[in-house]
Amino acid sequence: xxxxxxxxxxxxxxQKQDFxxxxxxxxxxxxxxxxxxxxxxxxxxxxxxxNGAVAGVRSDEEFYMIEAAxxxxxxxxxxxxxxxxxxxxxxxxxIDIPPLEEKPCFAENNNGKWMAYxxxxxxxxxxxxxxxxxxxxxxxxxxxxxxxxxKEKLLLQYLEENPFITLSKYCKIASIPRYLAENLLVNxxxxxxxxxxxxxxxxxxxxxxxxxxxxxxx
Numbered sequence: 763x764x765x766x767x768x769x770x771x772x773x774x775x776x777q778k779q780d781f782x783x784x785x786x787x788x789x790x791x792x793x794x795x796x797x798x799x800x801x802x803x804x805x806x807x808x809x810x811x812x813n814g815a816v817a818g819v820r821s822d823e824e825f826y827m828i829e830a831a832x833x834x835x836x837x838x839x840x841x842x843x844x845x846x847x848x849x850x851x852x853x854x855x856x857i858d859i860p861p862l863e864e865k866p867c868f869a870e871n872n873n874g875k876w877m878a879y880x881x882x883x884x885x886x887x888x889x890x891x892x893x894x895x896x897x898x899x900x901x902x903x904x905x906x907x908x909x910x911x912x913k914e915k916l917l918l919q920y921l922e923e924n925p926f927i928t929l930s931k932y933c934k935i936a937s938i939p940r941y942l943a944e945n946l947l948v949n950x951x952x953x954x955x956x957x958x959x960x961x962x963x964x965x966x967x968x969x970x971x972x973x974x975x976x977x978x979x980x
Contacts, residue, residue, distance in 0.1 A: 767847045767854060770807060771814050775884040778804035783811045785824040792835035792869035797879035797886035798859040799840055799867040800897075804881060808855035818852030828857055835870045838862075865897045882961055890965055892929065892944045893958070896951050913938060913946055918969075921956065926966040 775781055778798070785791050785808055798804035808828070809819040819825075825844070832840040843858040866889060868876035878889040878897075913936050920927055920935060933943045947967055950956045957970040 767807075767849060767856070770805065770856075771810060771816070774814060775812065777881055777883055778802055780804065780806050780884065781810040781812055781814070782806060782808045783817055784808070784820060785827045788827045788831040789835050789870060789872055791828060792831040793871075793877075793879050793886050795831055795836055795840055795842070795859055796867045796869035796877075797881040799836075799862045800865050800878060800889065801861065801881040803859055803861040806855075806857035806859070808857065809852065810854060816849045816852050816854060818849070819846075819855050825855060828855075831869075837868045837870070837876055840867060864901050866894065880960070885962060887960065887962055890960070892947060892965065895944055895948050896958075899948055899952055913942075914950070917946065917950070918955070921967070921969045926959070926968040928964060928966050932967075 770779065771781075773779060778801075780794055780798075782791070782794075791806075794806060798806075806828075808824055809817055811817055828842070828844075832842055840859060840862075842860075845856045847854045847856060866878035868878050870876050878894060879886045880889050880893065881887075916936050917927065917932060920932075929940065929943055929947065932938075932947070933940055936943065938946075947956070947958075951958060951967075954970055956967050959966050959968065
């Protein structure tokens with residue numbers, strides 16, 4: 763077995779790597795491509811089971827399904843690099859997906875809806891509406907003006923005293939509607955004052971550089 767591919771398989775599945783025993787649904791694999799492109803990029807190893815056992819690619823059709831996923835079921839169309847490896851007489855297909863400079867990439871589901879995904883550890887998770895707002899703001903050529911109102915001050919004070927806050931918690935303590943809380947959080951995300959984390963159940967926000975926090979008016 764190639765030392766390179768062996769090292770990859772031994773790493774298991776993680777934020778930037780996923781195993782697929784086989785590819786038989788282009789729309790389904792498009793979710794993984796979208797998640798990698800919207801996060802840090804990543805590798806797909808086709809012909810490898812979840813436990814790392816090498817089963818091998820069954821036919822060339824699996825590569826064409828990846829091509830279809832990237833070109834037909836991802837918007838914008840995704841570029842990818844690929845290589846094949848011989849592992850004890852079995853073929854492993856390596857697919858490299860680079861991160862998009864301008865996010866998001868949407869994937870079409872079986873109902874014809876275009877959804878964006880992100881990669882969290884070894885899972886593909888649906889991007890939140892706030893994440894979509896953040897990407898849209900990132901893609902603007904104009905700057906972001908921030909006024910430190912009582913709402914921002916309240917949020918930053920809370921984060922100095924607590925490790926994180928959720929969107930619903932912020933809405934509650936600031937007594938503001940969800941759309942306004944989202945806009946304020948996006949402003950602080952854009953300026954790198956806070957950062958966002960998430961898992962399958964929830965998203966949260968925390969100070970990005972607590973020691974470098976800008977001085978606020980008392």
